[in-house]
Amino acid sequence: MIVKETKALRIAYGETLVELGAQREDIVVLDADLAHATTTYLFGEKYKERFFNVGIAEQNMMGVAAGLAITGFTPIASTFAIFGTGRAYEQVRNTICYPKLNVKLALTHSGVTVGEDGGSHQSIEDISLMRGIPNMTVIVPCDAIQMKKALIAAVNMEGPVYLRVARPPSPVFTDENESFEIGKANVMKDGKDVAIFATGLMVYEALTAAEELAKQGIDAAVVNVHTIKPIDKDVIVSMARKTKKIISVEEHSVIGGLGSAIAEVLSEEKPVKLKRIGVQDLFGQSGTPDQLLEHYGLTSANIMKTAKAMLK
Template sequence: MSLDLKFTYTEKKDTRSGFGDGFLEAGRKNPNVVGLCADLIGSLKMGDFQKEFPDRFFQTGIAEANMIGISAGLAIGGKIPFAGTFANFATGRVYDQIRQSVAYSDKNVKICASHAGLTLGEDGATHQILEDLGMMKMLPHMTVINPCDYNQTKAATLAIAEYEGPVYLRFGRPSWPIFTPADQKFEIGKAWKMIDGKDVTIFATGHLVWEAVVAEAMLREEGIYAEVINIHTIKPLDLEAILGSVKKTGCAVSAEEHQVNGGLGDSIAQTLSRNYPAPLEYVGVNDSFGESGTPTQLLEKYGLNAENIVKAAKRALARK
């Protein structure tokens, strides 16, 4: 029997294409938008922008530290630089450059990070960063965004072009269901309650929002009504939405393609422990590196798919 999903899709596409298309549109809207890429223009889907605006696009070669510094300089000169590379090289490799030249200096730089998480797939753990959200959310001044599908990523890309300040935008490689509307308005820092529920809240981010939608239908079949909240902005976190929902449901699950340590779940736990202590279960990677495999295989092996969200929801319910 097929599941009665509250959100459905007819098409799958990678979130990086949402970024690429949003980036091109942002460039058409605002002549100050410029781009940089460290030898991954094809992978980041930045080629259309480069073709249309060659004078506003800079190939940096395989030199990410320099790319971050140049972005800070372009921002000083009044430009809105979108610096793209894989999430691994956009964070850990250049943490100090981001910290000093971008975050501490409060520069209007958009760090655009693709191929994040396990769903990068076959390239394996060297490229599957699972620590980036933690690193970025710790930086003062930094806004951290992790949209869930093509449409939301495109909307987020357009929104950050209009926001003044440093942003980390995380997206990915796999073809993924497009289940949010094309005409959505993206509000930075405003969580989106996608499905109303009363028994347990599922806070999900990135690709795992889709898994949460599937999990909600699975739980409903068993008579458990889950609320699904799409936390596309990890920082600043929408405390009101989180507390409002948990006050209603009394327990929660966090779901993210990231280490449990330092991820979205940690931020939610901090919010709950300070304001409204309630059971919270985590769906995330538990202090390990990833490995090669298909996205689906990896989400299953590392416990990040809809089935695992269902199990976590039941654990949370049992602790109420």
């Protein structure tokens, strides 16, 4: 695995918005008074007439986005993930998803890596909330390169999309030429002993764990599940048949997220042993991103420990 640089996904998001704004006049961007944090201000500086700061009014922002979609625009709405999926849940459900409007939610500062803002701001149930709504597509990019691909794919498809965007600088390690298709996971490394399914920032940790496991004679596959909904059932079943042992890794509660989605597929298609690594039905807390990842076991070391325990 080659790390090209470190770059925050939210920075890549803002830069890609500017590029898309030049290509498509139907794209409009909304923010709930957090434009510098979400980086939508980059779009606002370039295309003032297509940028709307609705203030600290996330529920209203979803209604405005719905109205813009009805009139033919492609609205992209941003705020922190905890506010966009939690505070505005009813508006997302009834105003955007129920009529299947073409609104994209690019919500940043997701998971425990929000850091010092603490448990009140750390969304560890947002994937569960969004994937439970009919008509909603849920995408979780793993690095800055994939963030760009994901946003482009989202605006090119019709219907509601939730893009989960991480806050901190993180390794850029995916290939710019690698395909990105909504609903199709990327097998980053094949293997026969155990399959590690990861999403978001945890993909890098999974690849790091697989490299170290290889040194110990353990052949671990790594699958980048960038789309949580629709989940790639084919790759889950294929890896289950090959390895008989599955690990899921997510910066999210183990309830309702990637691990739950994989468990649903396995229970119906190919029951095998599954271990879910994530936040174990707890709230977040204040700390640096690295401290919190260590505290909740969201590290390559814990992935390695889990894999070795499963193989005993």
